[in-house]
Amino acid sequence: MEMLVGSEDFEIRIFQDEEVVSEVTETGPVVGLAGIRGTRYGYALANGTIGVYDRNQRVWRVKSKNTVSAIVGFDLDADGEPELISGWTQGRVEVRSDRSGEVVFKDNLNQAVSAIVKADYRKDGNQQIIVCGASGEVRAYLPADSELNGNLMDANVELDKLHDLTQQQAELQMELRNLTENMKAAASGSSQAGLIPTNTRTTTRIEVSRQDRCVYLAVRTSSEEARVRSLVVFADQIFEGESHVAHETAAGQELRVRLAPQKDVAVTLAINALVGGRGSSAYHVFEIEAQLPKFAMYAKATAEDGPEPLSYVRFKVGERGPQVKAWANNAFSPEVVPEPDSPKLSSLRLISMRTGRRLTLLLEGGVVTLGTDDMELAGDLVQDLCQSLQVGELESEADFAQEMGAFQQVLQRVDELNAVRLKMTVDMADSSNIVKQLVIRAEDARMLGEMVAMRKTYTQLHALNQDLIGEYRKRTYNHDQLLEALKEVNHMIQKAARLRVGHAKGRIVAACRAAIKSNSIHALFKIIQSGKE
Numbered sequence: 001m002e003m004l005v006g007s008e009d010f011e012i013r014i015f016q017d018e019e020v021v022s023e024v025t026e027t028g029p030v031v032g033l034a035g036i037r038g039t040r041y042g043y044a045l046a047n048g049t050i051g052v053y054d055r056n057q058r059v060w061r062v063k064s065k066n067t068v069s070a071i072v073g074f075d076l077d078a079d080g081e082p083e084l085i086s087g088w089t090q091g092r093v094e095v096r097s098d099r100s101g102e103v104v105f106k107d108n109l110n111q112a113v114s115a116i117v118k119a120d121y122r123k124d125g126n127q128q129i130i131v132c133g134a135s136g137e138v139r140a141y142l143p144a145d146s147e148l149n150g151n152l153m154d155a156n157v158e159l160d161k162l163h164d165l166t167q168q169q170a171e172l173q174m175e176l177r178n179l180t181e182n183m184k185a186a187a188s189g190s191s192q193a194g195l196i197p198t199n200t201r202t203t204t205r206i207e208v209s210r211q212d213r214c215v216y217l218a219v220r221t222s223s224e225e226a227r228v229r230s231l232v233v234f235a236d237q238i239f240e241g242e243s244h245v246a247h248e249t250a251a252g253q254e255l256r257v258r259l260a261p262q263k264d265v266a267v268t269l270a271i272n273a274l275v276g277g278r279g280s281s282a283y284h285v286f287e288i289e290a291q292l293p294k295f296a297m298y299a300k301a302t303a304e305d306g307p308e309p310l311s312y313v314r315f316k317v318g319e320r321g322p323q324v325k326a327w328a329n330n331a332f333s334p335e336v337v338p339e340p341d342s343p344k345l346s347s348l349r350l351i352s353m354r355t356g357r358r359l360t361l362l363l364e365g366g367v368v369t370l371g372t373d374d375m376e377l378a379g380d381l382v383q384d385l386c387q388s389l390q391v392g393e394l395e396s397e398a399d400f401a402q403e404m405g406a407f408q409q410v411l412q413r414v415d416e417l418n419a420v421r422l423k424m425t426v427d428m429a430d431s432s433n434i435v436k437q438l439v440i441r442a443e444d445a446r447m448l449g450e451m452v453a454m455r456k457t458y459t460q461l462h463a464l465n466q467d468l469i470g471e472y473r474k475r476t477y478n479h480d481q482l483l484e485a486l487k488e489v490n491h492m493i494q495k496a497a498r499l500r501v502g503h504a505k506g507r508i509v510a511a512c513r514a515a516i517k518s519n520s521i522h523a524l525f526k527i528i529q530s531g532k533e
Helices: 153-187 321-331 375-387 401-447 453-495 503-517 521-530
Strands: 003-004 011-016 021-026 028-039 039-046 049-054 057-063 070-073 083-090 092-096 103-108 111-121 128-133 138-141 202-209 214-221 227-234 243-252 254-259 267-276 284-292 298-300 312-316 348-352 358-364 367-371 397-399
Touching: 003 028, 011 028, 021 202, 021 453, 021 503, 028 083, 039 070, 039 111, 049 083, 049 367, 070 111, 083 111, 092 111, 092 503, 202 267, 202 298, 214 267, 214 284, 227 254, 243 254, 267 312, 312 375, 321 358, 321 375, 367 375, 401 453, 401 521, 453 503, 453 521, 503 521
Parallel strands: 028 070
Antiparallel strands: 003 011, 011 021, 028 039, 039 049, 049 057, 070 083, 083 092, 092 103, 111 128, 128 138, 202 214, 214 254, 227 243, 227 267, 267 284, 298 348, 312 367, 312 397, 348 358, 358 367
């Protein structure tokens, strides 16, 4: 049995017992998850994105300007395979194929969709879909009859599809006409504007700029006669709208795009480059791809960048020096890795262009030492390296004094908040008993006709009730603070687990929680550092 969890930090994780067996990073906070079939599940993000994953492989995704409010997996078209059903804040209901993301059915409510549930509301032994609106509208949908063969598309949807195909046909005809004219001009030897050499090629490269604290994607043509007028770059987790357009008034042989990802993610950049001749008004579109390394936002460090980090994680990789070098070439920008053609890597000394923190990698005698004061970064590096080396089990030792000091303060805050919570619980229980006594006393006074005593008692009861309301607010605030502190504790445990791989990863989670439960802080720190109890 596995548990699927989405979080506000853009992560979707799959847990098996207490171990994270798979995780993916998305482009926004996760607001909905829905099981579909097998290892396939649907997800929804706060930025209007919905899609389907098969474990950690994305099958498809689409993005809308509206916000999704509910998703569920259900076989509505009766083809034997569940679809992803989504409800939106503007009232739209969509049913999409889990294989392609194609819309197979859609409907609209006159209000925002608040929930989509599966239930046997007809009491016939079969589940149906119930869509609930925010203002009380409820609609139910029966699965399609088998005669429809999985086709729920109505006439309007068919017309929309026909319109899209007609538009694509017109665009292709225009492209074919322009291509034919260019070929005729080339055959006649004309120097018509817009023509570029037939052997023109485009190349891409990634450049690190410490001065601008970013990396640049450069697209260059192989011919001086071919000018790059504009670039359209598509990439999730890089640009806010997941796409970016760059252009120059005076087109040249090369055009650069500034990239500054906020997280360490490996991204495939899909690029459409508009290339034409001098003074051209028509352009050739080159569709190319470039790979942005996961740790591209790290540049070479110099002596002026200050001392190297004191915190580290150390582990054995054996005789895998060439594989570690190959990983470094793919994980970092090529220009920051010394001697890229050499099969050996002895050290890397880098600095983050986002935070200014130092990062070192030392390989000696089959032992890798990653030096960084950021424990989360260390975990990302360990996981990425082990995935590249196909290492299934890894033990490590770590020392993060600064983060452990902050963690100790969090644990102290948890103890203080728990003590306050217990005291408030006892006080509220005592006050509740007094409330009962006052209610009984007031009723006795009413039955005896002692109105003055009754009013006095109810006045005391009102004052006590106001005190209880105030105490409840304090308790709510204490609960919220305690919840945030416990999240930090769990986050630290997960960061410690990510410094290991395989059974060691799950073992450290269980050991850390047992140490916290027994209030053994010394044992907890030892577990995080050595991975052993």
